[in-house]
Amino acid sequence: MLLEAIYHRSTDSYCYAYDDRTVHIRLRTRKGDLESIKAVYGDKYDWAGTGTEKAMRIIASDELFDYWQAELTPPYGRLRYAFQLIDGEQQLWYTEQGFTTHRPQDPLTFFDYPFIWPSEVLAPPAWVREAVFYQIFTERFANGDVSNDPLGVRSWEEDNPGPHDYYGGDLQGVLDNVDYIQSLGVNAVYFTPLFEAHTNHKYDTADYYRIDRHFGDVSLMKKVVEAFHERGIRVVLDAVFNHSGKAFAPFRDVLDKGRASVYWDWFLMHDDQLAAGDRPNYHCFAFEAHMPKLNTANLKVRDYLLGVARYWIEECDIDGWRLDVANEVDHSFWREFRQSVKSLKPDFYILGEIWHDAMPWLRGDQFDAVMNYPVTEAILQFSAGGEIDAPTLSSRISRILVNYPQQVNEAAFNIIGSHDTPRVLTQTGDARKLMLAALLQFTLPGTPCIYYGDEIGMTGGADPDCRKPMIWDEARQDAELLGFYRRLIEWRKTYETLQAGACEFVYAHHRQLVVCRASASERIYIALNDEDTEQAITFAAEPVASYRALGGSGTFRMADSTMTVGLPPFGWIVLVAEPPEGA
Ligand code: CA
Numbered sequence: 001m002l003l004e005a006i007y008h009r010s011t012d013s014y015c016y017a018y019d020d021r022t023v024h025i026r027l028r029t030r031k032g033d034l035e036s037i038k039a040v041y042g043d044k045y046d047w048a049g050t051g052t053e054k055a056m057r058i059i060a061s062d063e064l065f066d067y068w069q070a071e072l073t074p075p076y077g078r079l080r081y082a083f084q085l086i087d088g089e090q091q092l093w094y095t096e097q098g099f100t101t102h103r104p105q106d107p108l109t110f111f112d113y114p115f116i117w118p119s120e121v122l123a124p125p126a127w128v129r130e131a132v133f134y135q136i137f138t139e140r141f142a143n144g145d146v147s148n149d150p151l152g153v154r155s156w157e158e159d160n161p162g163p164h165d166y167y168g169g170d171l172q173g174v175l176d177n178v179d180y181i182q183s184l185g186v187n188a189v190y191f192t193p194l195f196e197a198h199t200n201h202k203y204d205t206a207d208y209y210r211i212d213r214h215f216g217d218v219s220l221m222k223k224v225v226e227a228f229h230e231r232g233i234r235v236v237l238d239a240v241f242n243h244s245g246k247a248f249a250p251f252r253d254v255l256d257k258g259r260a261s262v263y264w265d266w267f268l269m270h271d272d273q274l275a276a277g278d279r280p281n282y283h284c285f286a287f288e289a290h291m292p293k294l295n296t297a298n299l300k301v302r303d304y305l306l307g308v309a310r311y312w313i314e315e316c317d318i319d320g321w322r323l324d325v326a327n328e329v330d331h332s333f334w335r336e337f338r339q340s341v342k343s344l345k346p347d348f349y350i351l352g353e354i355w356h357d358a359m360p361w362l363r364g365d366q367f368d369a370v371m372n373y374p375v376t377e378a379i380l381q382f383s384a385g386g387e388i389d390a391p392t393l394s395s396r397i398s399r400i401l402v403n404y405p406q407q408v409n410e411a412a413f414n415i416i417g418s419h420d421t422p423r424v425l426t427q428t429g430d431a432r433k434l435m436l437a438a439l440l441q442f443t444l445p446g447t448p449c450i451y452y453g454d455e456i457g458m459t460g461g462a463d464p465d466c467r468k469p470m471i472w473d474e475a476r477q478d479a480e481l482l483g484f485y486r487r488l489i490e491w492r493k494t495y496e497t498l499q500a501g502a503c504e505f506v507y508a509h510h511r512q513l514v515v516c517r518a519s520a521s522e523r524i525y526i527a528l529n530d531e532d533t534e535q536a537i538t539f540a541a542e543p544v545a546s547y548r549a550l551g552g553s554g555t556f557r558m559a560d561s562t563m564t565v566g567l568p569p570f571g572w573i574v575l576v577a578e579p580p581e582g583a
Pocket of ligand 1: 143146149169
């Protein structure tokens with residue numbers, strides 16, 4: 001046993017309450033090192049009884065490590081536990097005090113999970129894991145009202161947007177097309193910012209209480225939300241609370257009055273004198289002088305932004321906020337934010353934009369989920385760039401999955417394209433490769449979101465090229481791709497196994513991959529070939545079940561416990577294993 005490789009801590013993804021009754025514990029070991037591991041546990045105040053055993057199982061592996069998990073249901077929600085490591089003749093016990101060759105007698109040395117507080121269990125709203133999102137960039141989705149167009153709009157047919165161009169898209173255009181969005185099968189939409197601002201992307205808010213005049217007004221926004229709700233579609237808006245725009249009234253006041261402004265402390269100034277211009281002496285978003293960072297530690301700013309968050313829920317009945325640059329805002333603000341919005345609407349969804357390890361925001365007191373960029377990058381590096389092969393992809397995804405509690409993975413927001421990245425079709429350069437990327441996006445744990453137009457084969461390089469006007473002319477849409485997306489959406493909503501089943505990579509070699517999603521009642525195998533030649537791959541599969549192909553261009557043959565799948569160039573197949581009738 002390589003003891004140096006063994007890792008556990010009794011917090012975060014290594015020990016957490018999955019729900020009101022269940023605690024998951026995990027242990028990391030060197031890959032292939034151990035035969036079996038048992039969790040030894042009991043109620044923390046019943047020392048005599050601290051000896052129940054439960055076998056752990058490997059839930060994921062990467063290049064170096066195996067990750068083991070056991071699900072424990074302590075009767076009183078409190079727990080003491082240790083690990084029994086077994087490798088042939090050798091047995092060791094692992095407690096908070098280290099390794100022993102004899103079973104530890106004093107449970108005080110065990111790891112401790114103090115108590116499950118149901119109110120503190122991270123529980124994303126139930127609807128989120130069943131959701132498929134559609135992202136709308138309003139300025140480019142549809143122009144339903146030319147009377148509110150900005151001056152000098154470009155023709156909808158010109159597909160070379162510049163960084164400062166306007167096309168006239170608006171909320172009436174969205175309202176006119178809710179039937180199209182419904183026809184895709186999605187059950188949630190996410191809007192990039194809608195509030196008064198001076199750019200086409202609206203990330204530089206001027207007035208948080210007003211719908212941008214080029215998009216419509218609050219009464220139209222209410223109609224849009226109602227139209228979506230009538231169709232069973234939830235609505236999530238973008239909250240840009242990290243920074244405002246330069247035209248935000250409090251910042252204008254600071255520009256006017258300098259240190260004398262009552263809003264001086266609403267921002268993060270470096271000196272007592274204001275220096276604006278290209279190299280300002282106040283904190284901004286990234287390098288954008290026109291996006292001054294808000295001081296969310298200031299109680300007045302806090303009250304103001306919490307008021308905004310509540311206003312749009314009370315006024316328009318929205319279902320969630322997506323929080324822009326969420327990791328640069330202080331935790332205590334987000335804790336108050338959560339209390340505030342959840343008190344209005346208990347199943348309200350809080351989605352943070354965080355590009356890196358987001359565990360500190362996902363402990364139950366701040367966000368319900370984060371945008372899953374690490375998964376995005378892994379899928380695109382495999383499908384688009386080809387920089388990584390299938391084994392590396394499976395290792396990368398496995399590491400992400402074990403890095404978070406299971407409920408976090410189930411609600412993670414999975415994208416392969418957005419207003420910030422080149423179109424996925426342009427990155428992959430081939431609709432068949434795009435389909436493989438989308439197949440992964442829809443079948444790995446997490447909630448998928450489609451960037452408007454990706455479903456019909458829109459192209460474009462980096463921003464602003466990825467923000468072309470939506471193609472509404474059906475003759476210019478890729479009907480096959482659209483049909484493919486509709487099927488993915490349908491599967492994702494139909495099969496609970498895709499929403500909450502375990503995820504295992506059962507085959508990963510060169511550019512071929514098989515993912516298995518498994519629940520108590522069924523298994524779904526997703527096999528794909530990201531190569532320009534025909535491939536036959538073989539992997540162990542459940543022998544008792546009967547199989548049917550849900551879709552794809554591949555063939556399959558089951559013999560004993562071995563599945564053989566034939567996949568055409570850039571082909572795929574999805575197989576559902578069902579127990580025999582009456583089983
Ligand atoms: Ca318009």
